[in-house]
Amino acid sequence: MLNWLVEPLQHSFMRQALLASILVGLTCSSLGVYVVLRRMAFLGDAIAHTTLPGLVIAYLNRWSLLWGAIISAIVTALGIGWLSRNQRLREDTAIGVVFSGMFALGIVMVSRAQSYRDFSHMLFGNVLGVTQSDLIGIGIVSVVVIGTLFAVNKEMALTTVDPHHAQTIGLSAQRMRYLLLVILALAVVAGIQSVGVVMTTALMVTPAAAASLITRRLHGMFIWSGILSVLSNCVGLYASFYLSISSGGAIVLACTILFGAVYVVTRLRWRHGNTRHRETCIAGSRRN
Template sequence: MLEWLTAPFAYDFMSRAIMCATLIGAVCALLSCFVTLKGLSLMGDALSHAVVPGVAIAWWAGWPLTLAAFITGLLAVGAMGVVRRHTALKGDAVIGVVFTAFLALGLVIVSLNPAGVQLSTILFGNLLGIGDGQALQLMLMSLGCVLAIGLCWKDLRLVCFDERHAWCIGLPVRRLNALLLALLSLMTVAGLQAVGALLVMAMLITPGATAWLVSHRLGHMLCLAPVCGGGSAFLGSWLSFHTNTSVGGTIVLLQTGLFLVVLMISSCLGRRRTRRMVAAVEATS
Protein backbone atom coordinates (compact mmCIF):
# COMPACT_ATOMS: atom_id res chain seq x y z
CA MET A 1 0.00 0.00 0.00
CA LEU A 2 2.75 2.45 0.95
CA GLU A 3 4.66 1.59 -2.23
CA TRP A 4 1.53 2.29 -4.30
CA LEU A 5 1.02 5.65 -2.60
CA THR A 6 4.62 6.75 -3.12
CA ALA A 7 5.07 5.26 -6.61
CA PRO A 8 4.79 8.61 -8.50
CA PHE A 9 7.60 10.10 -6.42
CA ALA A 10 10.00 7.41 -7.61
CA TYR A 11 10.28 9.29 -10.92
CA ASP A 12 11.99 12.66 -11.11
CA PHE A 13 9.70 14.00 -13.83
CA MET A 14 6.62 13.05 -11.83
CA SER A 15 7.92 14.54 -8.59
CA ARG A 16 8.74 17.75 -10.42
CA ALA A 17 5.30 17.80 -12.07
CA ILE A 18 3.48 17.30 -8.75
CA MET A 19 5.54 20.03 -7.09
CA CYS A 20 4.92 22.52 -9.91
CA ALA A 21 1.23 21.67 -10.14
CA THR A 22 0.75 22.14 -6.40
CA LEU A 23 2.59 25.46 -6.41
CA ILE A 24 0.73 26.82 -9.44
CA GLY A 25 -2.58 25.54 -8.10
CA ALA A 26 -2.10 27.27 -4.74
CA VAL A 27 -0.90 30.61 -6.17
CA CYS A 28 -3.57 30.68 -8.89
CA ALA A 29 -6.13 29.97 -6.18
CA LEU A 30 -4.80 32.90 -4.13
CA LEU A 31 -5.25 35.21 -7.11
CA SER A 32 -8.66 33.68 -7.90
CA CYS A 33 -10.10 35.32 -4.77
CA PHE A 34 -9.53 38.76 -6.31
CA VAL A 35 -10.63 37.55 -9.75
CA THR A 36 -13.92 36.34 -8.26
CA LEU A 37 -14.58 39.49 -6.22
CA LYS A 38 -13.56 41.88 -9.01
CA GLY A 39 -15.55 40.05 -11.68
CA LEU A 40 -12.55 39.38 -13.93
CA SER A 41 -13.52 35.86 -14.92
CA LEU A 42 -14.26 36.80 -18.53
CA MET A 43 -11.04 38.80 -18.72
CA GLY A 44 -9.03 35.86 -17.43
CA ASP A 45 -10.65 33.46 -19.86
CA ALA A 46 -9.83 35.81 -22.72
CA LEU A 47 -6.24 36.22 -21.53
CA SER A 48 -5.70 32.48 -21.57
CA HIS A 49 -6.38 32.54 -25.30
CA ALA A 50 -4.72 35.88 -26.02
CA VAL A 51 -1.28 34.62 -24.99
CA VAL A 52 -1.34 31.99 -27.75
CA PRO A 53 0.47 34.28 -30.28
CA GLY A 54 3.28 34.85 -27.79
CA VAL A 55 3.67 31.13 -27.18
CA ALA A 56 3.65 30.40 -30.92
CA ILE A 57 6.21 33.13 -31.70
CA ALA A 58 8.45 31.98 -28.84
CA TRP A 59 8.44 28.40 -30.12
CA TRP A 60 9.03 29.54 -33.67
CA ALA A 61 11.86 31.98 -32.90
CA GLY A 62 13.41 30.10 -30.00
CA TRP A 63 12.65 32.85 -27.48
CA PRO A 64 11.78 32.31 -23.80
CA LEU A 65 8.19 31.10 -23.80
CA THR A 66 7.24 32.67 -20.49
CA LEU A 67 8.46 36.16 -21.35
CA ALA A 68 6.89 36.17 -24.83
CA ALA A 69 3.51 34.97 -23.55
CA PHE A 70 3.52 37.49 -20.70
CA ILE A 71 4.30 40.38 -23.04
CA THR A 72 1.53 39.25 -25.41
CA GLY A 73 -0.92 39.19 -22.51
CA LEU A 74 0.03 42.73 -21.51
CA LEU A 75 -0.30 43.89 -25.13
CA ALA A 76 -3.77 42.37 -25.30
CA VAL A 77 -4.82 44.14 -22.09
CA GLY A 78 -3.39 47.41 -23.41
CA ALA A 79 -5.20 47.00 -26.73
CA MET A 80 -8.46 46.41 -24.90
CA GLY A 81 -7.93 49.59 -22.89
CA VAL A 82 -7.28 51.64 -26.04
CA VAL A 83 -10.39 50.31 -27.81
CA ARG A 84 -12.55 50.92 -24.75
CA ARG A 85 -11.35 54.52 -24.35
CA HIS A 86 -12.00 55.42 -27.99
CA THR A 87 -15.35 53.66 -28.47
CA ALA A 88 -18.69 53.39 -26.71
CA LEU A 89 -18.54 49.59 -26.69
CA LYS A 90 -19.18 47.75 -23.44
CA GLY A 91 -16.41 45.79 -21.77
CA ASP A 92 -17.58 42.33 -22.83
CA ALA A 93 -17.79 43.40 -26.48
CA VAL A 94 -14.28 44.88 -26.36
CA ILE A 95 -12.94 41.69 -24.78
CA GLY A 96 -14.63 39.60 -27.46
CA VAL A 97 -13.16 41.67 -30.32
CA VAL A 98 -9.61 42.08 -29.03
CA PHE A 99 -8.86 38.70 -27.55
CA THR A 100 -10.43 36.64 -30.31
CA ALA A 101 -8.25 38.62 -32.73
CA PHE A 102 -5.18 37.67 -30.68
CA LEU A 103 -6.25 34.02 -30.69
CA ALA A 104 -6.78 34.11 -34.46
CA LEU A 105 -3.32 35.64 -34.87
CA GLY A 106 -1.85 32.81 -32.81
CA LEU A 107 -3.55 30.18 -34.95
CA VAL A 108 -2.25 31.83 -38.12
CA ILE A 109 1.30 31.83 -36.74
CA VAL A 110 0.94 28.16 -35.82
CA SER A 111 -0.30 27.30 -39.31
CA LEU A 112 2.72 29.05 -40.89
CA ASN A 113 5.09 26.70 -39.11
CA PRO A 114 3.11 23.65 -37.91
CA ALA A 115 6.23 21.51 -37.46
CA GLY A 116 7.87 24.01 -35.11
CA VAL A 117 4.90 24.66 -32.83
CA GLN A 118 3.20 21.99 -30.75
CA LEU A 119 -0.44 23.12 -30.76
CA SER A 120 -1.48 20.37 -28.34
CA THR A 121 1.01 21.67 -25.79
CA ILE A 122 -0.45 25.17 -26.07
CA LEU A 123 -4.02 23.95 -25.68
CA PHE A 124 -3.53 21.21 -23.09
CA GLY A 125 -0.19 21.99 -21.42
CA ASN A 126 2.77 19.70 -20.85
CA LEU A 127 3.21 19.44 -17.11
CA LEU A 128 5.10 16.15 -17.30
CA GLY A 129 7.63 17.68 -19.70
CA ILE A 130 8.64 20.59 -17.45
CA GLY A 131 12.39 20.68 -16.89
CA ASP A 132 14.43 22.12 -14.05
CA GLY A 133 14.77 25.48 -15.78
CA GLN A 134 11.04 25.81 -16.38
CA ALA A 135 10.32 24.71 -12.82
CA LEU A 136 12.59 27.48 -11.54
CA GLN A 137 10.78 30.00 -13.75
CA LEU A 138 7.41 28.89 -12.38
CA MET A 139 8.69 29.18 -8.82
CA LEU A 140 9.95 32.74 -9.44
CA MET A 141 6.69 33.75 -11.12
CA SER A 142 4.64 32.31 -8.28
CA LEU A 143 6.86 33.97 -5.68
CA GLY A 144 6.51 37.32 -7.44
CA CYS A 145 2.72 36.99 -7.48
CA VAL A 146 2.57 36.07 -3.79
CA LEU A 147 4.86 38.98 -2.82
CA ALA A 148 2.77 41.46 -4.83
CA ILE A 149 -0.46 40.25 -3.23
CA GLY A 150 1.13 40.25 0.21
CA LEU A 151 2.27 43.86 -0.16
CA CYS A 152 -0.92 45.24 -1.70
CA TRP A 153 -3.72 42.96 -0.53
CA LYS A 154 -5.41 45.56 1.67
CA ASP A 155 -5.56 48.10 -1.16
CA LEU A 156 -6.63 45.41 -3.62
CA ARG A 157 -9.35 44.36 -1.19
CA LEU A 158 -10.82 47.86 -1.15
CA VAL A 159 -10.61 48.16 -4.94
CA CYS A 160 -12.42 44.84 -5.35
CA PHE A 161 -15.18 45.62 -2.84
CA ASP A 162 -15.71 49.37 -3.35
CA GLU A 163 -13.72 51.00 -6.13
CA ARG A 164 -15.51 54.34 -5.76
CA HIS A 165 -14.51 54.58 -2.10
CA ALA A 166 -10.94 53.70 -3.06
CA TRP A 167 -10.95 56.66 -5.47
CA CYS A 168 -12.30 58.97 -2.77
CA ILE A 169 -9.58 58.16 -0.24
CA GLY A 170 -6.84 58.67 -2.81
CA LEU A 171 -5.75 55.13 -3.61
CA PRO A 172 -4.04 54.65 -7.02
CA VAL A 173 -6.97 52.66 -8.39
CA ARG A 174 -5.72 52.57 -11.97
CA ARG A 175 -2.34 51.25 -10.89
CA LEU A 176 -3.95 48.66 -8.65
CA ASN A 177 -6.23 47.50 -11.47
CA ALA A 178 -3.21 47.35 -13.77
CA LEU A 179 -1.33 45.33 -11.14
CA LEU A 180 -4.23 42.90 -10.85
CA LEU A 181 -4.34 42.43 -14.63
CA ALA A 182 -0.55 42.00 -14.77
CA LEU A 183 -0.70 39.32 -12.07
CA LEU A 184 -3.55 37.66 -13.93
CA SER A 185 -1.44 37.62 -17.10
CA LEU A 186 1.55 36.28 -15.19
CA MET A 187 -0.31 33.37 -13.59
CA THR A 188 -2.16 32.67 -16.83
CA VAL A 189 1.22 32.06 -18.46
CA ALA A 190 2.29 29.89 -15.51
CA GLY A 191 -0.90 27.85 -15.61
CA LEU A 192 -0.66 27.58 -19.38
CA GLN A 193 2.39 25.33 -19.01
CA ALA A 194 0.54 23.14 -16.52
CA VAL A 195 -2.97 22.63 -17.89
CA GLY A 196 -2.96 24.52 -21.20
CA ALA A 197 -4.96 27.43 -22.60
CA LEU A 198 -8.28 25.58 -22.50
CA LEU A 199 -8.25 24.76 -18.79
CA VAL A 200 -6.07 27.41 -17.15
CA MET A 201 -9.05 29.60 -16.24
CA ALA A 202 -10.49 26.84 -14.08
CA MET A 203 -7.45 27.20 -11.80
CA LEU A 204 -7.97 30.99 -11.72
CA ILE A 205 -11.70 30.90 -10.95
CA THR A 206 -12.89 27.67 -9.33
CA PRO A 207 -10.89 27.77 -6.04
CA GLY A 208 -11.92 31.37 -5.37
CA ALA A 209 -15.55 30.58 -6.16
CA THR A 210 -15.39 27.57 -3.83
CA ALA A 211 -13.94 29.67 -1.01
CA TRP A 212 -16.60 32.35 -1.61
CA LEU A 213 -19.32 29.76 -1.00
CA VAL A 214 -17.81 29.09 2.44
CA SER A 215 -17.10 32.69 3.49
CA HIS A 216 -17.50 36.16 1.97
CA ARG A 217 -14.62 37.55 4.02
CA LEU A 218 -11.50 38.04 1.93
CA GLY A 219 -9.19 36.95 4.75
CA HIS A 220 -10.98 33.62 5.06
CA MET A 221 -11.04 33.22 1.27
CA LEU A 222 -7.30 33.83 1.02
CA CYS A 223 -6.76 30.97 3.48
CA LEU A 224 -9.29 28.52 2.02
CA ALA A 225 -8.68 28.98 -1.72
CA PRO A 226 -4.97 27.95 -1.77
CA VAL A 227 -5.85 24.83 0.22
CA CYS A 228 -8.54 23.95 -2.33
CA GLY A 229 -6.40 24.82 -5.36
CA GLY A 230 -3.10 23.38 -4.15
CA GLY A 231 -4.72 20.27 -2.67
CA SER A 232 -6.67 19.55 -5.86
CA ALA A 233 -3.54 20.05 -7.98
CA PHE A 234 -1.48 17.73 -5.77
CA LEU A 235 -4.14 15.01 -5.66
CA GLY A 236 -4.97 15.39 -9.36
CA SER A 237 -1.33 15.04 -10.42
CA TRP A 238 -0.87 12.03 -8.17
CA LEU A 239 -4.12 10.42 -9.32
CA SER A 240 -3.36 10.93 -13.01
CA PHE A 241 -0.24 8.78 -12.60
CA HIS A 242 -2.28 5.79 -11.44
CA THR A 243 -5.24 6.31 -13.79
CA ASN A 244 -3.10 7.22 -16.83
CA THR A 245 -5.30 10.23 -17.56
CA SER A 246 -4.63 13.85 -18.49
CA VAL A 247 -2.95 15.68 -15.62
CA GLY A 248 -4.65 19.01 -16.33
CA GLY A 249 -8.04 17.42 -16.90
CA THR A 250 -7.82 15.43 -13.66
CA ILE A 251 -6.85 18.53 -11.66
CA VAL A 252 -9.71 20.60 -13.05
CA LEU A 253 -12.25 17.81 -12.53
CA LEU A 254 -11.23 17.52 -8.88
CA GLN A 255 -11.54 21.29 -8.41
CA THR A 256 -14.96 21.26 -10.06
CA GLY A 257 -16.07 18.28 -7.96
CA LEU A 258 -15.00 20.05 -4.78
CA PHE A 259 -16.92 23.15 -5.86
CA LEU A 260 -20.08 21.09 -6.42
CA VAL A 261 -19.75 19.38 -3.03
CA VAL A 262 -19.32 22.71 -1.24
CA LEU A 263 -22.23 24.15 -3.25
CA MET A 264 -24.56 21.34 -2.16
CA ILE A 265 -23.48 21.60 1.47
CA SER A 266 -23.84 25.39 1.56
CA SER A 267 -27.27 25.14 -0.09
CA CYS A 268 -28.45 22.62 2.54
CA LEU A 269 -27.08 24.75 5.39
CA GLY A 270 -28.70 27.84 3.87
CA ARG A 271 -32.10 26.17 3.73
CA ARG A 272 -31.76 25.00 7.32
CA ARG A 273 -30.80 28.49 8.44
CA THR A 274 -33.81 29.93 6.61
CA ARG A 275 -36.19 27.44 8.22
CA ARG A 276 -34.81 28.27 11.67
CA MET A 277 -35.25 32.00 11.06
CA VAL A 278 -38.83 31.47 9.87
CA ALA A 279 -39.59 29.27 12.91
CA ALA A 280 -38.11 31.89 15.25
CA VAL A 281 -40.24 34.64 13.69
CA GLU A 282 -43.37 32.53 13.92
CA ALA A 283 -42.62 31.69 17.56
CA THR A 284 -42.32 35.37 18.52
CA SER A 285 -45.44 36.46 16.61
Protein backbone atom coordinates in the same frame (compact mmCIF):
# COMPACT_ATOMS: atom_id res chain seq x y z
CA MET B 1 -2.61 4.03 1.02
CA LEU B 2 0.75 5.56 1.91
CA ASN B 3 2.43 3.53 -0.80
CA TRP B 4 -0.20 4.72 -3.23
CA LEU B 5 0.72 8.30 -2.39
CA VAL B 6 4.50 7.84 -2.23
CA GLU B 7 5.07 5.62 -5.24
CA PRO B 8 4.55 8.28 -7.93
CA LEU B 9 6.99 10.56 -6.13
CA GLN B 10 9.83 8.15 -6.79
CA HIS B 11 9.86 9.55 -10.32
CA SER B 12 11.61 12.92 -10.60
CA PHE B 13 9.10 14.15 -13.23
CA MET B 14 6.29 13.55 -10.73
CA ARG B 15 8.07 15.41 -7.96
CA GLN B 16 8.61 18.37 -10.27
CA ALA B 17 5.04 18.15 -11.48
CA LEU B 18 3.70 18.09 -7.92
CA LEU B 19 5.78 21.09 -6.92
CA ALA B 20 4.72 22.95 -10.07
CA SER B 21 1.06 22.08 -9.41
CA ILE B 22 1.21 23.38 -5.84
CA LEU B 23 2.90 26.62 -6.92
CA VAL B 24 0.49 27.13 -9.81
CA GLY B 25 -2.45 26.25 -7.56
CA LEU B 26 -1.48 28.78 -4.90
CA THR B 27 -0.71 31.51 -7.44
CA CYS B 28 -3.85 31.15 -9.55
CA SER B 29 -6.16 30.64 -6.58
CA SER B 30 -4.97 33.70 -4.67
CA LEU B 31 -5.33 35.91 -7.71
CA GLY B 32 -8.59 34.14 -8.51
CA VAL B 33 -10.13 35.69 -5.40
CA TYR B 34 -9.97 39.12 -7.05
CA VAL B 35 -10.88 37.70 -10.47
CA VAL B 36 -14.11 36.39 -8.93
CA LEU B 37 -14.83 39.42 -6.74
CA ARG B 38 -14.23 41.82 -9.63
CA ARG B 39 -16.23 39.61 -12.04
CA MET B 40 -13.23 39.28 -14.36
CA ALA B 41 -13.54 35.59 -15.25
CA PHE B 42 -14.05 36.38 -18.94
CA LEU B 43 -10.96 38.58 -18.91
CA GLY B 44 -8.87 35.80 -17.34
CA ASP B 45 -10.05 33.40 -20.03
CA ALA B 46 -9.26 35.92 -22.75
CA ILE B 47 -5.74 36.56 -21.47
CA ALA B 48 -5.08 32.82 -21.32
CA HIS B 49 -6.16 32.36 -24.94
CA THR B 50 -4.26 35.37 -26.21
CA THR B 51 -0.92 34.02 -25.00
CA LEU B 52 -0.98 31.64 -27.96
CA PRO B 53 0.74 33.95 -30.51
CA GLY B 54 3.47 34.75 -27.97
CA LEU B 55 4.00 31.07 -27.28
CA VAL B 56 4.20 30.23 -30.99
CA ILE B 57 6.64 33.07 -31.76
CA ALA B 58 8.84 32.03 -28.84
CA TYR B 59 8.71 28.37 -29.92
CA LEU B 60 9.56 29.09 -33.56
CA ASN B 61 12.48 31.32 -32.54
CA ARG B 62 13.63 28.91 -29.79
CA TRP B 63 13.12 31.57 -27.12
CA SER B 64 11.76 30.90 -23.66
CA LEU B 65 8.07 29.95 -23.97
CA LEU B 66 7.43 31.45 -20.57
CA TRP B 67 8.65 34.88 -21.61
CA GLY B 68 6.83 34.67 -24.95
CA ALA B 69 3.60 34.02 -23.11
CA ILE B 70 4.27 36.67 -20.47
CA ILE B 71 4.87 39.41 -23.05
CA SER B 72 1.85 38.36 -25.10
CA ALA B 73 -0.41 38.27 -22.03
CA ILE B 74 0.78 41.64 -20.73
CA VAL B 75 0.29 43.26 -24.15
CA THR B 76 -3.25 41.85 -24.24
CA ALA B 77 -4.03 42.93 -20.68
CA LEU B 78 -2.81 46.47 -21.26
CA GLY B 79 -4.51 46.59 -24.69
CA ILE B 80 -7.87 45.67 -23.18
CA GLY B 81 -7.35 48.15 -20.35
CA TRP B 82 -6.47 50.89 -22.83
CA LEU B 83 -9.41 50.21 -25.17
CA SER B 84 -11.93 50.33 -22.31
CA ARG B 85 -10.21 53.05 -20.28
CA ASN B 86 -12.83 55.77 -20.68
CA GLN B 87 -15.89 53.51 -20.90
CA ARG B 88 -16.69 54.47 -24.48
CA LEU B 89 -16.06 50.83 -25.27
CA ARG B 90 -17.31 48.42 -22.59
CA GLU B 91 -14.67 46.13 -21.16
CA ASP B 92 -16.39 42.90 -22.24
CA THR B 93 -16.59 44.26 -25.80
CA ALA B 94 -12.88 45.16 -25.78
CA ILE B 95 -12.09 41.69 -24.42
CA GLY B 96 -14.18 40.07 -27.17
CA VAL B 97 -12.34 42.00 -29.89
CA VAL B 98 -8.78 41.49 -28.58
CA PHE B 99 -9.35 37.91 -27.39
CA SER B 100 -10.65 36.53 -30.68
CA GLY B 101 -8.16 38.52 -32.75
CA MET B 102 -5.11 37.35 -30.80
CA PHE B 103 -6.29 33.73 -30.60
CA ALA B 104 -6.94 33.72 -34.37
CA LEU B 105 -3.43 35.09 -34.90
CA GLY B 106 -2.07 32.25 -32.77
CA ILE B 107 -4.02 29.63 -34.75
CA VAL B 108 -2.76 31.08 -38.07
CA MET B 109 0.81 30.96 -36.76
CA VAL B 110 0.38 27.38 -35.59
CA SER B 111 -0.91 26.40 -39.03
CA ARG B 112 2.11 28.10 -40.63
CA ALA B 113 4.38 26.05 -38.36
CA GLN B 114 2.77 22.94 -39.85
CA SER B 115 2.93 20.95 -36.62
CA TYR B 116 -0.13 20.95 -34.41
CA ARG B 117 1.34 18.22 -32.23
CA ASP B 118 4.12 20.48 -30.90
CA PHE B 119 1.56 22.95 -29.66
CA SER B 120 -0.93 20.55 -28.14
CA HIS B 121 0.74 20.79 -24.71
CA MET B 122 0.36 24.57 -24.89
CA LEU B 123 -3.33 24.26 -25.61
CA PHE B 124 -4.11 21.53 -23.08
CA GLY B 125 -1.15 21.65 -20.67
CA ASN B 126 1.36 19.03 -19.65
CA VAL B 127 2.46 19.45 -16.07
CA LEU B 128 4.19 16.07 -16.23
CA GLY B 129 6.61 17.53 -18.77
CA VAL B 130 7.69 20.48 -16.59
CA THR B 131 11.47 20.90 -16.66
CA GLN B 132 13.78 22.27 -14.01
CA SER B 133 13.98 25.64 -15.76
CA ASP B 134 10.17 25.75 -16.15
CA LEU B 135 9.93 25.13 -12.43
CA ILE B 136 12.26 28.04 -11.67
CA GLY B 137 10.19 30.26 -13.97
CA ILE B 138 6.94 29.20 -12.26
CA GLY B 139 8.56 29.79 -8.86
CA ILE B 140 9.59 33.33 -9.83
CA VAL B 141 6.12 34.08 -11.20
CA SER B 142 4.53 32.72 -8.01
CA VAL B 143 6.71 34.85 -5.76
CA VAL B 144 6.02 37.97 -7.84
CA VAL B 145 2.23 37.42 -8.01
CA ILE B 146 1.67 36.38 -4.38
CA GLY B 147 4.17 38.95 -3.10
CA THR B 148 2.48 41.76 -5.05
CA LEU B 149 -0.97 40.72 -3.86
CA PHE B 150 0.24 40.56 -0.27
CA ALA B 151 1.90 43.99 -0.51
CA VAL B 152 -1.06 45.82 -2.06
CA ASN B 153 -3.95 43.77 -0.70
CA LYS B 154 -5.54 46.64 1.22
CA GLU B 155 -5.39 48.89 -1.85
CA MET B 156 -6.68 46.15 -4.14
CA ALA B 157 -9.57 45.46 -1.76
CA LEU B 158 -10.46 49.15 -1.50
CA THR B 159 -10.43 49.73 -5.26
CA THR B 160 -12.69 46.70 -5.62
CA VAL B 161 -15.26 47.56 -2.97
CA ASP B 162 -15.30 51.34 -3.45
CA PRO B 163 -13.24 52.69 -6.36
CA HIS B 164 -14.68 56.18 -5.87
CA HIS B 165 -13.39 56.47 -2.32
CA ALA B 166 -10.02 55.15 -3.50
CA GLN B 167 -9.91 57.82 -6.20
CA THR B 168 -10.70 60.62 -3.75
CA ILE B 169 -7.77 59.67 -1.50
CA GLY B 170 -5.37 59.68 -4.45
CA LEU B 171 -5.34 55.92 -5.04
CA SER B 172 -5.93 55.42 -8.75
CA ALA B 173 -8.42 52.61 -9.31
CA GLN B 174 -7.35 52.54 -12.96
CA ARG B 175 -3.69 51.96 -12.10
CA MET B 176 -4.63 49.23 -9.63
CA ARG B 177 -6.62 47.62 -12.41
CA TYR B 178 -3.62 47.70 -14.73
CA LEU B 179 -1.48 46.18 -11.97
CA LEU B 180 -4.05 43.44 -11.49
CA LEU B 181 -4.11 42.78 -15.24
CA VAL B 182 -0.33 42.45 -15.34
CA ILE B 183 -0.14 39.98 -12.44
CA LEU B 184 -3.16 38.21 -13.92
CA ALA B 185 -1.15 37.78 -17.11
CA LEU B 186 1.75 36.33 -15.07
CA ALA B 187 -0.53 33.91 -13.23
CA VAL B 188 -2.12 32.79 -16.48
CA VAL B 189 1.31 32.01 -17.89
CA ALA B 190 2.11 29.88 -14.84
CA GLY B 191 -1.25 28.13 -15.26
CA ILE B 192 -0.59 27.35 -18.93
CA GLN B 193 2.31 25.06 -17.96
CA SER B 194 -0.11 23.08 -15.87
CA VAL B 195 -3.46 22.94 -17.67
CA GLY B 196 -2.85 24.76 -20.95
CA VAL B 197 -4.21 27.84 -22.67
CA VAL B 198 -7.75 26.54 -22.94
CA MET B 199 -8.35 25.64 -19.27
CA THR B 200 -6.22 28.05 -17.24
CA THR B 201 -9.22 30.17 -16.24
CA ALA B 202 -10.60 27.20 -14.33
CA LEU B 203 -7.59 27.25 -11.99
CA MET B 204 -8.35 30.85 -11.10
CA VAL B 205 -12.10 30.94 -11.08
CA THR B 206 -13.28 27.57 -9.79
CA PRO B 207 -11.41 27.35 -6.42
CA ALA B 208 -12.11 31.02 -5.65
CA ALA B 209 -15.78 30.59 -6.57
CA ALA B 210 -16.00 27.58 -4.24
CA ALA B 211 -14.28 29.60 -1.49
CA SER B 212 -16.85 32.38 -1.92
CA LEU B 213 -19.56 29.84 -1.09
CA ILE B 214 -17.80 28.79 2.12
CA THR B 215 -16.85 32.13 3.67
CA ARG B 216 -17.80 35.81 3.57
CA ARG B 217 -14.43 37.07 4.72
CA LEU B 218 -11.69 38.16 2.32
CA HIS B 219 -8.88 36.43 4.25
CA GLY B 220 -11.02 33.33 4.56
CA MET B 221 -11.55 33.37 0.80
CA PHE B 222 -7.80 33.46 0.18
CA ILE B 223 -7.21 30.53 2.55
CA TRP B 224 -10.07 28.34 1.28
CA SER B 225 -9.28 29.12 -2.34
CA GLY B 226 -5.65 28.07 -1.78
CA ILE B 227 -6.61 24.85 0.05
CA LEU B 228 -9.15 23.80 -2.59
CA SER B 229 -6.81 24.64 -5.44
CA VAL B 230 -3.80 22.73 -4.07
CA LEU B 231 -6.08 19.81 -3.23
CA SER B 232 -7.60 19.61 -6.70
CA ASN B 233 -4.18 20.03 -8.36
CA CYS B 234 -2.79 17.11 -6.34
CA VAL B 235 -5.87 14.92 -6.88
CA GLY B 236 -5.81 15.68 -10.61
CA LEU B 237 -2.10 14.91 -10.85
CA TYR B 238 -2.44 11.53 -9.09
CA ALA B 239 -5.49 10.69 -11.19
CA SER B 240 -3.50 11.50 -14.31
CA PHE B 241 -0.65 9.23 -13.14
CA TYR B 242 -2.73 6.23 -12.15
CA LEU B 243 -5.43 6.44 -14.83
CA SER B 244 -3.12 7.56 -17.67
CA ILE B 245 -5.33 10.51 -18.55
CA SER B 246 -4.53 14.09 -19.57
CA SER B 247 -3.03 15.89 -16.56
CA GLY B 248 -4.57 19.26 -17.48
CA GLY B 249 -8.03 17.77 -17.95
CA ALA B 250 -7.76 15.75 -14.73
CA ILE B 251 -6.73 18.81 -12.67
CA VAL B 252 -9.54 20.99 -14.01
CA LEU B 253 -12.05 18.17 -13.56
CA ALA B 254 -10.92 17.73 -9.95
CA CYS B 255 -11.44 21.51 -9.44
CA THR B 256 -14.95 21.25 -10.86
CA ILE B 257 -15.87 18.19 -8.78
CA LEU B 258 -14.63 19.92 -5.61
CA PHE B 259 -16.67 23.00 -6.52
CA GLY B 260 -19.73 20.78 -6.99
CA ALA B 261 -19.17 19.15 -3.61
CA VAL B 262 -18.76 22.53 -1.88
CA TYR B 263 -21.89 23.83 -3.61
CA VAL B 264 -24.00 20.87 -2.47
CA VAL B 265 -22.70 20.98 1.12
CA THR B 266 -23.19 24.73 1.48
CA ARG B 267 -26.70 24.50 -0.02
CA LEU B 268 -27.62 21.73 2.43
CA ARG B 269 -26.21 23.70 5.36
CA TRP B 270 -28.09 26.81 4.25
CA ARG B 271 -31.35 24.87 3.92
CA HIS B 272 -30.80 23.22 7.31
CA GLY B 273 -30.02 26.60 8.87
CA ASN B 274 -33.16 28.13 7.37
CA THR B 275 -35.33 25.27 8.67
CA ARG B 276 -33.89 25.64 12.18
CA HIS B 277 -34.41 29.38 12.03
CA ARG B 278 -38.04 28.90 10.95
CA GLU B 279 -38.65 26.37 13.76
CA THR B 280 -37.14 28.75 16.32
CA CYS B 281 -39.42 31.55 15.09
CA ILE B 282 -42.52 29.32 15.23
CA ALA B 283 -41.60 28.07 18.72
CA GLY B 284 -41.03 31.66 19.83
CA SER B 285 -44.40 32.84 18.48
CA ARG B 286 -46.19 29.91 20.19
CA ARG B 287 -44.61 30.82 23.52
CA ASN B 288 -45.85 34.37 23.13
